[in-house]
Amino acid sequence: MTRSERAMQVWQILIGAAHNRQTLTYGQVAEHLEFEGAGVLAPILGCIMSYCEAKNLPPLTCLVVNKTTGLPGAGLTTVEDLPTEREAVYNQNWFAMYPVQIPDLESHA
Template sequence: MTRSERAMQVWQILVGVAHNRQTLTYGQVAEHLEFEGAGVLAQILNCIMCYCQAKGLPPLTCLVVNQTTGLPGTGLTTVQNLPTDREAVYKQNWFALYPAQISDFEPYA
């Protein structure tokens, strides 16, 4: 599966998580995808982060956090103020948006 296809899978997971005002650990996301570990998620999450930034959307990736710290990874460069950004993600009506497509993530893969 390509990175763009994986980004689409994670996008769908995170939209549901945002709707329920939740967060997931990197391990939980990896588990959903049946990955052996969470180390491969950085590039996939980067696709989503860049797409959100390009579309002027709140940083959906701020909902994925380290199990120990409860914070997104340091590579999540779009997060300026985590509580504010997370609330913006929760308030965004993701289901009202035109659905993202695999091809939307390809420029960032």
């Protein structure tokens, strides 16, 4: 499966979490994808982060956090004020948007 295809899967997981006002650990996201570990998520989340930034959307990837710290990893470079931006993610009506497609994510992979 390509990075953009995996990003599409993670996108669906994250918009569901946003709708429910949840954060997910890297391990939980990896488990949804049946990955052995969370270490492979960085490029996939980077694709989503880049897409959100390019489309002027709230940073959906700020919902994925480290199990120990409760914070996103250092690779989340598009967030300046985590509580405010996470609230924007929760308040965005992701399901009302035209669904993101794999080709939309390919240029950000």
